[in-house]
Amino acid sequence: MRVIVQEDAFDGGAELNAFTAAQSNMGAIVSFTGIVRDVAAGLKQMDIEHYPGMTERALEQIAADAMTRWDLGDVLVIHRYGPLHPDEPIMMVATASKHRKDAFEAADFLMDFLKSRAPFWKKEQTFASNDWVASKQEDEDALKRW
Numbered sequence: 001m002r003v004i005v006q007e008d009a010f011d012g013g014a015e016l017n018a019f020t021a022a023q024s025n026m027g028a029i030v031s032f033t034g035i036v037r038d039v040a041a042g043l044k045q046m047d048i049e050h051y052p053g054m055t056e057r058a059l060e061q062i063a064a065d066a067m068t069r070w071d072l073g074d075v076l077v078i079h080r081y082g083p084l085h086p087d088e089p090i091m092m093v094a095t096a097s098k099h100r101k102d103a104f105e106a107a108d109f110l111m112d113f114l115k116s117r118a119p120f121w122k123k124e125q126t127f128a129s130n131d132w133v134a135s136k137q138e139d140e141d142a143l144k145r146w
Contacts (some may be wrong), residue, residue, distance in 0.1 A: 001060070001063050001064065001069060001074065001075045001076075002074075002075070002076050002077070003056060003077045004048065004062045004076075004077070004078045004079070005052070005056055005059065005079050005080075005081060006079075006080060006081075006119075007080065007082040008057050008080075009080070009088060009117045010078055010080070010089060010092065011078065011087065012031075012033045012074050012089055014090055014106050015076065015078060015092060015094070016029075016031050016094060016098075019031075019076045019096070020096075022074065023073055023074060023096045023124055024073075024142065025073070025078045026073045026074075026096040026097060026098060027097070027098045027099055028095075028096070028097050028098070028099060028100035028102070028104075028122040029095070029103065029105035030092040030094050030095050030098050030100070030103040030104050030106075030107040031092065031093065031107070031129050032052060032091065032092065032094075032107055032111055033089050033091070033126065034090045034091045034092070034094045034111075035065075035087060035088065035089055035090065036084045036085060036086050036087065036088050037086065037092050037100055037140060038086040038087075039124075039127075042126045042127045042128060043085075043124055043125070043128060044085075044122050044125045044126060044134075045083045045084060045085050045124055045125050045139040046083075046084050046085075046090075046116045046122055046123065046125070047079065047082070047083050047084075047122070047125065047133060048084060048090070048121070049081065049120070049121045049122075049123075050081050050119060050120050050121070051119060054119055055079075055081075055118065055119050055120065056083065056139045058119050059077050059079065059114070059118055059134055060116065062077075062113045062114060062117065062118065063075045063077050065109075065112065065113075066095070066106045066109050066110050069106070070095075070097065070102040070103075070105055070109075071097055071098060071099070072095055072096060072097050072102060072104040073097060073098070074094075074095070074096040074105070075093070075094070075095055075096075075106070075110070076092070076093065076094040076095075077091075077092075077093050077110065077119065078092045078093075079091040079114070079116070079120065080134045081120065081124065090107070091114065093107055093111060093114070094107070095107045095110070106114055106121075107116060108122070109146055112139070112142045112143055112145070113143065113146075115139050115142075116135065116139045116143055117143075118138060118140070
């Protein structure tokens with residue numbers, strides 16, 4: 001299990017290749033990469049803040065929960081902070097399992113919990129305003145599946 005919180009951009013293809021190469025006797029690798037969207041139609045950048053130490057512990061707990069709920073060989077979580085621009089990768093998860101169902105479900109779980117429970121604060125800077133991103137009810141509702 002590897003959890004990385006970093007400011008620098010990452011190469012999702014290289015990360016996935018390294019993750020896959022490190023697996024042994026796994027029948028499924030599932031990955032998801034989140035990209036900064038220009039949902040505000042004029043987004044200059046999204047600023048992501050976090051508290052070092054606290055954030056890593058929270059992400060490690062979410063990843064550990066996935067490892068215990070599903071039969072996984074490995075988990076990778078990468079999440080960026082700092083200023084990010086539209087079309088840049090913001091985060092990535094990858095799961096490895098002997099069976100695809102466990103890999104898919106665990107990746108879905110990780111995405112739902114990272115979206116709603118990871119301690120990151122996001123501010124959208126547009127040409128018209130600077131607004132903190134509020135939590136969404138649909139994201140909270142997604143947690144009820146788990």
